[in-house]
Amino acid sequence: MMSSIRILRPRRFSLSWPAAALLLLAGSAAAQVYAPRDPNAARGMQNQVPAASRSDRDPARDSGQVPGLEPGAYPERPEECDGPLGHLLPECQLPGDTLDLPPLERRGSETGLPAGEREGEAAGELQRRYPPELEFLPMPEPEAPSEFQRFAASSVGALLPIYGASLFERVPTTFAPLDRVPVTADYVIGPGDEILLRIWGQVNMDLNLIVDRAGAVYIPQAGSITVAGVEFRQLPGFLRSQLERVFRNFDLSVNMGQLRSIQVFVVGHARRPGTYTVSSLSTMVSALFAAGGPSAQGSMRRIQLKRGAEVVAGMDLYDLLLRGDKSGDARLLPGDVVYIPPVGPQVAAAGSVKNPAVYELKGEETVADLVGMTGGLSALADRERATLERIAAGARRVVEFRLDEEGMRLPVRDGDVFQARTIQPRFEETVTLRGNVANAGRFRWHPGMRLKDIIPDRESLVTRDYWKKRNLLGFTPPEEAIAAEPVEEARRRLSETRIGPTAPDINWSYAVIERQNPQDLMTKLLPFHLGRLVLENDAGQNLELRPGDVVTVFSQADIRVPQMQQTRTVRLEGEFNAPGIYDVEPGETLGRLIEKAGGLTPQAYLFGAEFLRESVRKDQLKRMERYIQDLEQEADKAARNRLANADNPSQAQMLEAEIKSQKEMVERLRSVQPTGRIVLSLDPDSNDFSQIAHMTLEDGDRFVVPALPSTINVMGAVYSPNALVFAKKRPVREYIAQAGGFTRNADEDRAYVLRADGSVLPRQSTSGFDKKSLNPGDAVIIPEHLFKTTFLTNLRNWSEVISQFGLGAAAINVLR
Template identity: 35%
Template sequence: MRKSLQVARKFKQLVLLFSVFCVGTLPVAAQMNDPQADARAPRGGTVTEAEADRGLPVIANLPADRTTKSQFSERASTNRTLKNIPAEISSKNSFLAYIEIATGATLDVFGRNLFTGVPSTFAPVEGAQVNGDYVIGSGDEIQIRGWGMISVDVNVTVDRSGAIYIPRIGAVKVAGVKYRDLQGVLKQAVGKNYSNFDLSASVAQTRALQIYVVGNAVRPGTYTLNSMSTLLNAMFTSGGPSANGSMRRIELKRAGVTITTFDLYDLLVRGDKSRDASLQDGDVIYIPEVGPLVALTGNVKTPAIYELNGEASVADLVGWAGGVESAADMRQIIVEKSVNNTYQRLATLQAERGKMGDVLSSLPVRGADVIRLFSPSAVAVQTRLDKEFVRLSGEVNKSGVFEIKKGETLRELMFRMGGTTDVGYIYAAQLRRESVRRAQQLRLDEIATRFERDVDAAATARLSGATDRETIATQAAETERQRRLADKLRSVKAEGRIVLEMSDRNAELKNLPDLALQDGDTIFIPRKPDTVDVLGSVFQGGSFIFKSRRAVKDYLELAGGVTASADASEMYVIRADGTARGGNGWFSGVNSIAVNPGDTVVVPEKIDRSNLRQSIKEWTAIFYQFGLGAAGLKVLQN
């Protein structure tokens, strides 16, 4: 027992000793947990060195409680940082979840997107234009410049008594003066002592004010704002009403009195912010709980969940939604209401501007209603074409847009339009179709996406096994090269060309295929070229004059021959008609192939198959099949 008492005494002495040495930090910790600790702490005086030696806190003289220009900038920066903090409050209330299940659609609360990405709209910048109605107050910094019998160039701050001190003039009371009247007040004060002078006055720095946002806000709390801020600025800064907060009854309180009640629908629907009010230090913005909610869906411009503020009708809902959809305008509209989980018809009317209001105004709505406006005629159905047209251009005797007969073929149309001119090149005739272009582009995008995915997967696998810095740098450079190639592949756009598979350069109108034309087809007959292109791994690629006796090997010799990096066994020819021709196998042994005007000879590079360098070989098949030909390959060459 005695031993236990001795241990207890020693423990008590240790605790006392610890508190003596740590007493200097206690006020700081207390202030973190006790908001009134700062008020109890002494504001002036110092502690003697003896007291400091005993572990007592040293309290230095504190400056006056005034927000400086730099401090306001820091607070403004903090406010801007707060905007990116995600709301801890759930973005959905129970009614939103109920509507999602009842309608099968996700409806947003009307006006909630106004606060998306806030508060970029509110930026308390130092260079903001001061409004003429701005009221000067304690903490404002005023720049005064005078000339004539008195020379003045000073920046003065309005003190707590509402006055400023001007050298050789004295104190001038300016608190409560509107900015537009400030210059006149100062001139009057200086005119008591001087004449024949002039001066200008401007607000160099506005004061900071502290306001409180409480209730159902996304980020309730205390905010330090620019003194030119209004209720709306504070709303943007705090993220607006939460999922359970009202958009229609936002109150600004000052000294216990409600100064104004703001309805965000006035701003959203009519652009009216006349009930917005300037803030003063100590103001409280209170966001009450949300009012009755109703859902509007169907053929309206803004299907959403709307908040009621008193009595309302379907006409009000449609007005808030911006009216019916353009597709439903001037058509029959059916108004339905969900009753016992079943839509029941309330009214049937014609969607005519100015004539819907009377009927819709007679249909009241109440909280939790689900209203649907449905227009059967607004449902999109593919339109049947009675007449079809195609565009004919190039070296033809008749060019323009022409109506075609049902089932008319390309050959029949060309004969009906009088054929081509003397320089028209039937062999290279181009037929493009929009439906084909969309399908080709979809395929190109899918392949590019797969290529990018394979590049990333291969890069990850290679880097995971690399250890030395040189190998990692090499692999990273190779991956970057492949990604640039993927970006180039993304830039290739399908043309929708249908390959006509003509015989040779001597093809005539009668050799055109019996391919039925469709509405929107484009037919282009180019001028017969006199050149042949050579691309790829050759010493001097370019365009060379066509001569009928020349074969592929002759054009390769004109291009200086193939380089050491060329894969001669994979050479191929892209014909002017959009087809491709290789030798034995897929692309080999093409040296002796005859060439037509407008053809392109392609010599690919050797490819290291171990590292995804599938640049031309795998893509050329796609290009020529899609009718892209040399145009697509040039994208990869550049």
């Protein structure tokens, strides 16, 4: 795949020797792009590109020609462009200086260019713009747990990792980057290394020298010089002494280019044993990373470096992992063997230690040494009790000890499982306060401590939730502080203003102390009267506390209290002289509350009043859910029977359509919510509320008295469903006739009247239904006849549904 890489057009410039050395070092560290010094060499560079890759190029570009200039002509460049970083300046950029090059190889000798022209600013530019991506070694296949890991898991209840194994998971390859780091002073030159030699003064040379297999390099006029075995720190002085035999009055700089590769072996218990070709700067750790590290059966602490028949170095990876000590990491030479022996004695450390794992022992080690390898005990470790599970005489035994100085000297052996126990979560000398209080938590116990010490006043019982919600009452959201666009502002619905407690009220009559008997560990409850304790300062309720006591304060939402103790608010809406939200005193009835609101207005229609109660609504909702479940079960049973008796596919298809329609009706019924309305059964011609004056009130009751309506609603299967003007003593049949009469689908036998007070008057159970007179606000409902199925007809009458669940006239349209 062709890549477009921006390089600079060739030009002549001179560099100081420090700048030249820096550019030479940068160029040898990255994939190299070479810019020839001679302008005519640009054509030579293009000749290195395969013909197939140049077939669609501009001929002027292939010829090295800059567009807009005569052949061989180049524009004048400012002096600052001749510096080592001049090509980065905008004024130094040439038009059309982008060449399409194939992927570049690292070694300059493989590009076909002369060795003396392989360095330049283009190499540094490429390295800056296209840094080498971080590559990762392939992840080793996950190993099965070792036998000792499974053994330890049976004791501690979890599979412990082998310490240090995670170091070799998903590691970046270290060999490519090693070619781009400075070599150390003790690096030994060998065959295959590239030496970058620059000489200036009486003689000028810029050489890239490759050490041949004989260990020598060839320098013009100086001949062959053997450099193999020379350390890098000695190389400049050694070359100077050799060149002084031929040249005088010169200076030189020496650096390393491409380093040689060496072949090493990683054998033994490695994850991926085999032969590896690595950089000559590589060490034992580099080879271990390449091989995936020791396997579960390999040693982390006895790794050997063998050279010939001798062991020249040994490495303990724990020194690197625990202390960051890499002094045992020896450099590799060609043919070296990194040998990983079998794992040595192993112990498992679990519980309250900082790094639970399976550890390898080396020599005689103690519990203190093992705890040190884990990083130490955690803050939750119980220093009074620890255990060692030990294999002795073919059986497992448990050794218990304290983690004191003597216990830490206890020796650990192969196969031991060490567990540091966790302290008990018990709080000593404390008392706990919880529930409906301002500051729940734990308090330090002291002799003579009593309830008033932790519940001193009323403020200590005001919860944080109360203040949070109370503080939000005066908050205006930012989006509502400023008017929105006119269309959006018109659509915005005003929020309803509510009055009521922002948090549940306190249960003043009951609070409790939970106390555990130390003899039989049974928990006993010691109740006390919170109101007498806090409000009346009753000393008899100020009970003494003991360590471990738990004091719980309840709210009225936790335990339901008598109505007389509840905080009750009732909404009076509609035709009252002073409608609003009123606080209900103990023993106060609906009649007294109406009087408190100034009574009813002359326009009030008490017969059509709605008395809504939350407890009734919840009860209606439960009964309605039960009714819908029964309805679905009977419908499914009937559907299965009818489908089983279908005579042909067309009839079955029709039945499936009916069943689908039935399910849709059930879903519509499920979407209707009961209102919690209580039918008051008042006189339609009177506004005397003495019949309901005795009613007791509950928190959240809502009493809505509408104005006297002047219409009758006719809904359902009539030709003109509409609201009609009320006329006194006009019967039902005349209203139906005024609405256009029944449609062909009307189920006349199941017609009913929904009274303004919420009661239902069904035709089937009412004699003289057609002659009945209506009251203002009544609604006449004509259901549609169900031709295709007897599903709803046989199961329930809709008038019963409306009556039982307190559904209003608005629900009729949903159920149609």
